[in-house]
Amino acid sequence: MNMAFSSTRVLLSGASGMLGSALRSSFASRGQQTLQLVRRPATQPGQLSWNPAAPQPFAETGPLEGLSAAIHLAGANIAGHRWTPAYKQEMAVSRVQTTHALATALAALRQPPATLLVASAIGYYGDRGEEILDETSTPGAGFFGDLCQQWETAAEPARQAGIRVVHLRLGVILGPGPGALARMLPPFRLGLGGPLGSGRQYMSWIALSDAVAAIHFLLETPSLAGPVNLTAPNPVTNAAFTRALARQLHRPALFRAPAFALRLALGQMAQEALLASARVYPARLAHANFHFAYPHIDQALAAALE
Numbered sequence: 001m002n003m004a005f006s007s008t009r010v011l012l013s014g015a016s017g018m019l020g021s022a023l024r025s026s027f028a029s030r031g032q033q034t035l036q037l038v039r040r041p042a043t044q045p046g047q048l049s050w051n052p053a054a055p056q057p058f059a060e061t062g063p064l065e066g067l068s069a070a071i072h073l074a075g076a077n078i079a080g081h082r083w084t085p086a087y088k089q090e091m092a093v094s095r096v097q098t099t100h101a102l103a104t105a106l107a108a109l110r111q112p113p114a115t116l117l118v119a120s121a122i123g124y125y126g127d128r129g130e131e132i133l134d135e136t137s138t139p140g141a142g143f144f145g146d147l148c149q150q151w152e153t154a155a156e157p158a159r160q161a162g163i164r165v166v167h168l169r170l171g172v173i174l175g176p177g178p179g180a181l182a183r184m185l186p187p188f189r190l191g192l193g194g195p196l197g198s199g200r201q202y203m204s205w206i207a208l209s210d211a212v213a214a215i216h217f218l219l220e221t222p223s224l225a226g227p228v229n230l231t232a233p234n235p236v237t238n239a240a241f242t243r244a245l246a247r248q249l250h251r252p253a254l255f256r257a258p259a260f261a262l263r264l265a266l267g268q269m270a271q272e273a274l275l276a277s278a279r280v281y282p283a284r285l286a287h288a289n290f291h292f293a294y295p296h297i298d299q300a301l302a303a304a305l306e
Contacts, residue, residue, distance in 0.1 A: 011048075011064065011113070013037035013102070014073030018179040019170075022212050023071065035063060037074075037102075052101035053093075061105060067113040069219055070106060074098050075119060075151075079180065083143065083268045092147055095119075099154035107161035116158045117218060120167040122204050122231060124148035127276035130202070134283035135169070135227045144272045152227070164225045166218050171231035171280060174304045175208025181304055184245065191251045197259035199239030201277035204231040207294035207303060217290050229282040236297050244297045248305055 010027060014020040015036040027034050035048055042049040048064075050057045058064065076094040081087050099118055106112050125133045126140015139145050152167045159165045172180045187193045206214075214230050236244070246253035262270035282290075294300040 009033045009035050009067050011035045011037060011067050011070035012073070013071070013098070014075070014119070017073060018175060018177050018208065019173055019211055020073050021177070022175065022208055023073075023215060026212050026216070035067070037072075050101075052098040057101045057105055061109060064105065065109055066111045069115040069117065070102070070113045071117045071215065072099060072102055073119045078121075078123070078144065079183070079269065079273055081269065082266055083272075088143060092150070095147065095151045096154045099151060100157065103155045103158035103163075103165075106163060107157045112158075112161060112163055114222070115164045115166065115219060116155060117166045117168055117215060118152070118155050120148055120152050120169045120227070122169050122171050122229065122278045122280045123272065123276075124152075124169055124227075125278050125280065127201075127272070128279065129277050130279060133229075133278060133280045135229055136283075142272050142276075143268060164222060166225055167227045168215070168218075169227055169229045169231075169280070170211070171204035171206050171229070171235075171278075173208050173211055174205055174300050175211075176304055176306075179208075181301075185249075187255075188245055188249055188251060188253065191253075192255050193242060193246060193251070193253040194255035194257060195239045195242045195253075196257050196262060197238070197275045199237060199242065199256070201238050201275055202235050202279035203238050203241050204229075204235040204278050204280035205241070205297065205300065206230055206232050207292075207300040209303065210292050210294055210300075213293065214285060214290060217285070217288070221288055224284060224288060228284045229280050230285075231280045231282050232292055232297075232300065233282055233286060233295050234297065235279050235281075241297060244301055247298070248301045 012034045015024050024034050038047050076091045123144035126142050126145040139149050155165045174181050211230055242253045
């Protein structure tokens with residue numbers, strides 16, 4: 001049963017990203033305050049500066065006392081970059097180190113938040129073909145699967161301190177503004193879009209507004225802890241996604257990007273992020289009776305492109 005989530009203040013990292021910005025607006029519309037974590041000096045009210053690489057990440061922890069919840073979304077972008085050794089290190093540090101630093105700081109508070117929601121990703125499951133995956137599925141192989149496991153484990157200090165920790169295994173978020181869809185649109189609008197590789201790999205996605213609603217739902221549902229798939233209940237193959245996007249834009253989508261060319265251009269990132277197949281089902285949200293406003297890809301794309 002859901003309980004009313006009466007927020008006084010919610011800590012939010014990654015507040016400038018697409019999901020973070022949407023959450024910030026959503027909290028504001030509900031009259032709920034957010035305290036934004038920033039890596040630079042705080043220049044505005046409602047910001048708190050921190051350095052997760054420092055032995056003491058916060059100059060003062062007083063602003064963290066008495067928070068209703070904390071939501072940690074920070075992490076270097078996985079797409080659009082070759083995964084060089086240096087960038088893989090940046091991906092790891094921006095996820096694992098920051099999560100551990102925040103979890104440790106929250107665990108040491110006199111009045112810690114009741115809940116910590118931490119971003120994770122469906123990359124946890126690796127490349128699994130047509131297998132239907134839910135939160136009980138085993139982790140997959142590969143760099144990103146290993147990284148997701150480390151990412152989730154990094155929140156352990158908070159869990160051991162009695163904070164309810166939820167790992168948000170996010171699929172591809174479809175919404176307006178910067179994000180995966182924005183990177184796809186230019187070639188598709190020119191009629192130059194098409195499937196990636198065979199197109200048979202499954203894409204698990206979620207509409208931005210459903211991701212925001214699901215996070216509110218998780219804040220209001222104290223019985224849910226541990227991993228939760230933030231994906232729509234109807235994943236599609238890359239070929240089906242391509243056809244749906246082309247329909248929305250009234251353009252053809254005939255220019256297939258060969259797998260070998262993607263691997264040549266983008267290396268390991270292409271193999272694990274673009275060509276890997278993850279057919280993920282949001283079992284825990286479904287069993288908790290969460291309602292998806294956009295359960296089908298055509299609906300979600302239409303809303304994102306309005």
